[in-house]
Amino acid sequence: LRMNDPPVLIGADVVKKALQFEKLVPVLEKALADVSSGKEGGVVQPLRTMMSLEKYSGFLGIMPAYSSTDDILATKLLTFYQQKTSSTIPSHQATVLLFDPSNGCLKAIMDGKVITDKRTAAVSAIATKFLKPTNLEVLCILGSGAQAYSHYEIFTEMFPFKEVRVWSRNRKSAEAFADSFPGDIQVCSSAKEAVVGADVIVTVTMATEPVLFGEWVKPGAHINGM
Numbered sequence: 001l002r003m004n005d006p007p008v009l010i011g012a013d014v015v016k017k018a019l020q021f022e023k024l025v026p027v028l029e030k031a032l033a034d035v036s037s038g039k040e041g042g043v044v045q046p047l048r049t050m051m052s053l054e055k056y057s058g059f060l061g062i063m064p065a066y067s068s069t070d071d072i073l074a075t076k077l078l079t080f081y082q083q084k085t086s087s088t089i090p091s092h093q094a095t096v097l098l099f100d101p102s103n104g105c106l107k108a109i110m111d112g113k114v115i116t117d118k119r120t121a122a123v124s125a126i127a128t129k130f131l132k133p134t135n136l137e138v139l140c141i142l143g144s145g146a147q148a149y150s151h152y153e154i155f156t157e158m159f160p161f162k163e164v165r166v167w168s169r170n171r172k173s174a175e176a177f178a179d180s181f182p183g184d185i186q187v188c189s190s191a192k193e194a195v196v197g198a199d200v201i202v203t204v205t206m207a208t209e210p211v212l213f214g215e216w217v218k219p220g221a222h223i224n225g226m
């Protein structure tokens with residue numbers, strides 16, 4: 001791109017093709033290590049701004065970051081709504097803007113929904129990899145929305161689970177989730193039934209009240225709380 005060229009638009013399909021988990025995980029591991037190394041890591045990432053849209057029970061989040069080692073300047077703009085506004089509009093939508101850090105020119109406008117789904121699941125998987133319990137037999141997913149799908153995909157790709165359980169507030173969503181994958185997924189009637197005995201627990205709901213209680217959790221189990 002030349003300096004005055006308009007930004008390229010990169011849609012969800014293209015992002016999906018480019019963001020295969022096997023490529024994403026090592027890049028994210030490095031980014032997380034850079035963030036954790038403080039000044040040496042060269043990452044500037046101010047706390048995100050979360051603006052509340054009380055009238056609609058919605059939020060607009062602004063998440064800027066700069067990596068001097070990768071020389072990448074970007075910001076994610078995210079909207080999310082507590083109640084789904086329609087059956088076709090996802091509760092979370094996002095756009096990622098990519099700039100030339102040397103002069104501030106906007107280079108790309110990317111679909112950020114796929115990035116959010118895959119990046120969040122990949123970070124959970126990385127945390128699980130480093131903090132993993134000795135046993136990795138039973139995976140439990142609480143919730144059956146977009147994050148449940150992306151977490152299932154990467155967790156079953158990265159770890160050798162023998163059993164996967166899902167629970168969702170609405171049983172039909174959990175059944176649709178289970179039916180959408182070729183692998184066996186046990187649909188549970190309660191969160192407790194899904195959690196008891198699980199080695200890794202992923203909470204991916206929009207609940208504002210607790211759905212998971214410590215007394216159900218097996219000692220040593222790993223919880224990824226979204």
Ligand SMILES: NC(=O)C1=CN([C@@H]2O[C@H](COP(=O)(O)OP(=O)(O)OC[C@H]3O[C@@H](n4cnc5c(N)ncnc54)[C@H](OP(=O)(O)O)[C@@H]3O)[C@@H](O)[C@H]2O)C=CC1
Nearest residue numbers: 091120143144145146147168169170173204205206207226
């Ligand atoms: N930390 C991070 O970086 C990120 C965090 N998130 C968070 O992950 C969570 C899941 O997001 P996502 O999958 O995209 O959302 P979706 O809207 O796609 O799915 C939401 C899920 O939550 C369930 N749910 C909604 N309200 C309630 C409730 N009151 N009690 C119990 N379950 C409820 C729905 O259940 P059902 O269909 O059965 O009704 C559905 O399974 C959200 O909290 C989101 O904010 C998401 C992206 C990034």
Ligand SMILES: O=C([O-])C1=[NH+]CCC1
Nearest residue numbers: 061063078080092116
């Ligand atoms: O970082 C993110 O994408 C989100 N944080 C809270 C909801 C989505």
